[in-house]
Amino acid sequence: MWRYRELLPICNDENIITLGEGWTPLLRAKNLGLMLGHPNIYLKDERQGPTNSFKDRQAAVAVSAMQEAGVKEAVVASTGNVAIAYSAYCTRAGIKLWAFVTNSIPAEKVREIAIYGSEVIIVASTYDDAKKVAADFAHDKGFFLDRGIKSIAAKEAMKTVAFEIAEQLGTLRAGGDPSMPNGNRHPWQTPDWFIQAVSGGMGPVGVMKGFQELKDLGLVEKLPKLACIQVAGCAPMANSFKKGLAVAENVEEPETDITTLATGFPGEAYQVLRQLILEHGGTMETVTDQEAFNALRMMAKMDGISVEPATAVAFAGLFKLIRAGVIRPHETVVVNCSGHTFPVEKHIVGENQMRNMVLNEAEAHKFDLTDSGDIVTSHEDIDQRQKHVVIVEDNEDSLKLIRRILQSHSDLHIDEAADGVIGLEKIRTIQPDLVLLDLTMPGLDGFSIVEAMKGDKHLKDIPVIVITARDLSVLERKRLDGKIKALLQKGSFMITELVEGIQQALL
Numbered sequence: 283m284w285r286y287r288e289l290l291p292i293c294n295d296e297n298i299i300t301l302g303e304g305w306t307p308l309l310r311a312k313n314l315g316l317m318l319g320h321p322n323i324y325l326k327d328e329r330q331g332p333t334n335s336f337k338d339r340q341a342a343v344a345v346s347a348m349q350e351a352g353v354k355e356a357v358v359a360s361t362g363n364v365a366i367a368y369s370a371y372c373t374r375a376g377i378k379l380w381a382f383v384t385n386s387i388p389a390e391k392v393r394e395i396a397i398y399g400s401e402v403i404i405v406a407s408t409y410d411d412a413k414k415v416a417a418d419f420a421h422d423k424g425f426f427l428d429r430g431i432k433s434i435a436a437k438e439a440m441k442t443v444a445f446e447i448a449e450q451l452g453t454l455r456a457g458g459d460p461s462m463p464n465g466n467r468h469p470w471q472t473p474d475w476f477i478q479a480v481s482g483g484m485g486p487v488g489v490m491k492g493f494q495e496l497k498d499l500g501l502v503e504k505l506p507k508l509a510c511i512q513v514a515g516c517a518p519m520a521n522s523f524k525k526g527l528a529v530a531e532n533v534e535e536p537e538t539d540i541t542t543l544a545t546g547f548p549g550e551a552y553q554v555l556r557q558l559i560l561e562h563g564g565t566m567e568t569v570t571d572q573e574a575f576n577a578l579r580m581m582a583k584m585d586g587i588s589v590e591p592a593t594a595v596a597f598a599g600l601f602k603l604i605r606a607g608v609i610r611p612h613e614t615v616v617v618n619c620s621g622h623t624f625p626v627e628k629h630i631v632g633e634n635q636m637r638n639m640v641l642n643e644a645e646a647h648k649f650d651l652t653d654s655g656d657i658v659t660s661h662e663d664i665d666q667r668q669k670h671v672v673i674v675e676d677n678e679d680s681l682k683l684i685r686r687i688l689q690s691h692s693d694l695h696i697d698e699a700a701d702g703v704i705g706l707e708k709i710r711t712i713q714p715d716l717v718l719l720d721l722t723m724p725g726l727d728g729f730s731i732v733e734a735m736k737g738d739k740h741l742k743d744i745p746v747i748v749i750t751a752r753d754l755s756v757l758e759r760k761r762l763d764g765k766i767k768a769l770l771q772k773g774s775f776m777i778t779e780l781v782e783g784i785q786q787a788l789l
């Protein structure tokens with residue numbers, strides 16, 4: 283990110299403290315886009331920073347500024363990731379860091395802060411209280427206090443997210459390789475939307491400033507619409523925005539397990555973000571913890587992107603805005619993929635994805651079997667698939683997508699056919715527990731398959747879920763009426779609907 287250093291507030295390059303942060307990939311969420319019928323969803327993969335969150339950018343510039351100012355001891359209050367990132371960078375700069383966190387942040391994150399040699403003070407109260415304690419401590423001791431969103435260095439650092447998105451999107455649009463710097467080869471581009479999970483609001487405030495500077499420089503034409511997503515149990519900004527308030531109402535006692543986002547007192551950041559949205563378009567939205575955990579599992583299973591619950595809040599918000607029609611199918615959306623999973627919170631894995639293997643009863647006591655999941659004793663037992671599903675679908679992309687969704691169910695054998703005649707043959711020989719069926723296909727179409735199955739006493743009770751790309755006429759719907767379990771429209775169903783449909787059909 284130091285390729286933009288002319289626009290960053292460090293005077294002397296010798297003071298730059300770097301761990302290789304920035305220039306993270308801009309990845310297309312291909313499977314997700316296919317499922318939602320939105321082909322232009324991109325992830326700015328900030329998980330790939332040195333400490334796995336976009337706070338690495340902030341730490342790099344803020345700690346470099348401390349270095350430039352000759353700071354030797356610094357104090358920071360954090361919901362977790364800032365303290366981790368600052369710890370790593372402070373270590374390199376030879377600055378002693380005092381990190382104030384709350385007792386609700388996961389123990390693994392606290393240990394990560396401590397690994398770098400920072401002093402960790404765990405405050406048994408809210409984040410907003412921890413901030414006050416940290417400020418008092420810094421004042422008493424005469425140590426440098428990181429002022430969060432009021433810190434120039436921190437905010438300026440976030441501009442680099444915008445610079446990179448515009449540069450990379452420009453390259454992508456021109457058919458180039460977005461991992462290479464674009465420079466002046468292709469016009470830089472602003473996405474239609476920038477979406478982020480918001481706590482204190484540093485990210486979006488800085489990112490929008492970045493787009494504004496690019497516009498002032500004549501490099502892009504507009505600023506994106508901004509979607510700030512907050513978790514329902516601590517949504518001072520989103521709730522105030524919906525009420526049309528000019529000043530945010532604070533949340534005194536956050537009620538969420540997603541501690542990264544537990545800023546109850548947004549202060550002026552709210553006014554700045556609200557103004558940006560009123561001027562350039564966008565919205566603020568809330569999602570529940572549960573919606574975020576669902577989105578987390580879905581992103582991991584659909585596109586191989588495992589994020590921390592705070593980041594999943596942005597994805598849950600994306601789904602909500604797409605469903606509400608606020609984000610339209612052709613629009614280009616960039617989601618700040620702000621931080622990597624800490625799969626330490628057991629409830630986020632949830633489904634039966636883990637098994638403990640005991641090789642020998644006598645050895646069993648040596649293993650820690652406290653993780654969830656079944657216990658198996660031989661490798662034959664590892665594969666516990668019982669049920670068969672046949673997918674009949676001629677579109678390769680759709681087939682891959684449906685297969686991907688089914689694969690994450692550990693109890694399913696999957697068979698496929700790309701043609702109606704072969705499909706019906708497979709259904710006859712396998713007699714599966716479920717059939718997933720496309721309607722328009724070469725050979726034999728889906729209607730004929732359904733009818734053939736109904737006329738066969740061995741097949742007539744096998745549940746069928748139809749997944750179709752087109753709107754059906756009244757007559758066509760009649761043909762299927764009473765013969766199928768569910769009808770799903772491609773490009774508009776969510777993984778949960780398909781999974782629920784499958785679960786019900788397999789009962």
Ligand SMILES: *Cc1c(COP(=O)(O)O)cnc(C)c1O
Pocket residue numbers: 335336337363364479480481482483484485486542543590592593620621622
């Ligand atoms: C800090 C953080 C956020 C919230 O960012 P703000 O811009 O400070 O509101 C979201 N996700 C992750 C992973 C974070 O670390």
